Amino acid sequence: MEKITIGIIDDHKIVRHGLMELLHKLNNYKVVHEFDSGAGFLEALPLTPMPDLLILDYSMPGTNGIEVLKALGDNVVDYKVLLLTQHFDEDIINAAYHHGARGFLHKNCTAQELKTAIDNIIKIGYTNVVDILKRIRNYDPEAVKKPEVVLTGRELEFLKLVCDEKEYTYEQMADIMKLSVKSIESYRTALFDKFGIKSKVGLVLFSHKYRLTEPFL
Template identity: 65%
Template sequence: MNTTICIIDDHVIVRQGLKQLLEKISDYQVIHEFDNGDDFLDALPLHPNPDIYILDYSMPNKNGIQVLKELESRQEEYKVMLLTQHFGEDIIDLAYHHGARGFLHKNCSANELKFAIDNIKTVGYTNVVDILKRIKNFVPKPNKITEIPILSERELEFLTYVCDEREPTYDQIASYMNINIRSVELLRLALFERYNIKSKVGLVLFSYNFKLTRPFL
């Protein structure tokens, strides 16, 4: 099955070159293109919805972080990879805080690009180790939860695997926990709904903020 992609970048030559590269290196299909964040946001929800969004950081009117912030308020689930020449710590931290699944430099190789996209699609992010290092610098979002959340034994076990630096997929977590994938999905949805979490990165931040599981204990 093709991995479908949306590219948001204000340079036509970059979009065209990226599209040609993506469709050459794997079964990727670029199904949407936008040359600025405003047009992209105005078009939401996209039909069909792509598997991955590749978002440029430096664009007129709204930069990549501003687009991420608005996307976060409009769409529950999204997998965004930020493609940029800017790797300032503040940019990376803010992007992860607003749901980015990974970063790539515009000078990356085709193999690096493929590796990142495949990991975002299957695992949910490109490098959980980097996220775990960086979230210690995050300023937590305002949260109505004032007491340490009480989770069931199974929920804590699930959350521990989500935060595991081996980056297990949900299928692998089901295997580790000796339960079926549907049970894993129910655990995930229960935490999402109870604590207003929207992504795997959100689960990691949730565990970090309240020191619920390894490696944050």
């Protein structure tokens, strides 16, 4: 079986090396990138080879994990990010979801919890699914109305691909819609602007909340 490739961004060398050793012992993962700062990681983009997953520390000097996620939101390439944090702060978790994190873990997690989180993100796109659903369902369904902004046919087609369980890349969406990647990026930007969203994950959660596309209808 081909190993899942990982990138680690953490300012503590002992944490990076500890994660690398743990992932090596779990046997199905290979660390292909490591960075000691958020700024250093962003300067290195785009990464080659493209990792299947990034493990990102929240608390770093200079550019913290949320700021890294914000910067990644401007990328056409959709990097899957698992955020590590020492504090389950409500604002941090909400900001992480808003800006595109696929899940979060406490730094005191067990090896099995780390493995489960990585495998969930690779297989279904997210981890902490129950937590995500609790947050986006924290409203009165009778009181929620669909947004007044009207989607064009092409925007809706793009949003359906974003929400598809096959987890299409923007390049694959361009092939399916018979458009350039720049055109796909323009649809993404238009939806971000219309709905005040900053990430691809945010679009999925928004579509779920307002039941805009399959499988949420």
